[in-house]
Amino acid sequence: MNFRQIMLPAVSTVFLFSCVSSKKFKAAQAEYTTLQGQYSQLQGNLNDCNTAKSQLTSDKAGLEKTIADLNKQLDLLKQNNTQALKQLEDMSVISSAQAESIKKSMDNIGAKDAYIQTLQQQMARKDSLNMALVMNLKGAIGNLDDKDINIKVDKGVVYIDISDRLLFKSGKYDITDQAKTVLGKVAAVLKNQPDIEFMVEGHTDNVAYKGAGVLADNWDLSVKRATSVVRILQNQYGLDPSKMAAAGRGEYKPIADNSTAEGKATNRRTRIVILPQLDQFFKLLEPNAGK
Structure with missing residues (x-):
């Protein structure tokens, strides 16, 4: 067996191994590029969610302040009615008509308290529906240029x-x-x-x-x-x-x-x-x- 017969199989093996490794490397590079694109898209979706959440939080703050003011007024009314009722009890015996009137006043306060709670629930539900709608719209449209289309929530x-x-x-x-x-x-x-x-x-x-x-x-x-x-x-x-x-x-x-x-x-x-x-x-x- 001469030198050429020994070296030819060895060179062929090295060349074949080099080709296979090159293909695997290119395939890995392509897979990495695909994963990098998916990561960028998910990161963009996350940024959109955070932006929409910030807008909703800003709108909700104003509504919560209004509700807080109403609750303060409600607490004041409760205190005034309780104080008035105690004063009447300390005085002479009140008439049945007066007692009925006071009872109705207290019932009305309870109804208004329940009314405020219902408004709070409706506003929270509305915020959730708006967020879901915005996310559905952005998901349907995809990665269209923000200069061409903008979806947002402003004041509900x-x-x-x-x-x-x-x-x-x-x-x-x-x-x-x-x-x-x-x-x-x-x-x-x-x-x-x-x-x-x-x-x-x-x-x-x-x-x-x-x-x-x-x-x-x-x-x-x-x-x-x-x-x-x-x-x-x-x-x-x-x-x-x-x-x-x-x-x-x-x-x-x-x-x-x-x-x-x-x-x-x-x-x-x-x-x-x-x-x-x-x-x-x-x-x-x-x-x-x-x-």
Whole structure:
């Protein structure tokens, strides 16, 4: 056996081992890249949850202060009634009519205490429902650029702001194909909440509309954009039209400074406002509710 016959198998073995190790290394690198992407996505979802939680905490603080003030007033009323009752007991014998009146007053205080507790429970339930809705919407939409869509809770109301650069072409009110996909994801979440009612608002910047045709100004443009969104939600995604409303705000509800290009872009938006179910709270406020 010569030197060539001895070295050839050895070199082949080393080369084969090198190829296998290289493949395993590349596979491990690909798996690490995938895991890193999943980690980044989960971290983003966690940040969204923390932001929504902070907003809810801020809104809840104001409501808790109001409830605390009501509880103080209630405690004061209880003290005054107890003191008055004791004074009457120390005086001459009171009439049966007076005793009945005092009893009714004490019963009313007890009813108001239960009423305040019911309000607290309703507000806590509402906060939980809003948080769940926001998380469902963000989960359905996914990792869309925050500059194009923003979902938030402000003072107990859920808002979905969608930029006009995603929905429409400049000066137009025909919805783009990309926007229809996003609206479909929003519609899927809203459709699973049949009791929810919402309003679609169109907003513009302060640049005067210079187009021709049926539109006269930014008022017209904002209204037409709102009704375009409503029609898509109704006709293409089957949302109940009795649960929707369309409105145009024109340039008169800006959320940014119109003196800069960035501010103008922020103000050009369509906003979906999830309307609070006020009928439930009106029932709590009916004459017999707190008596």
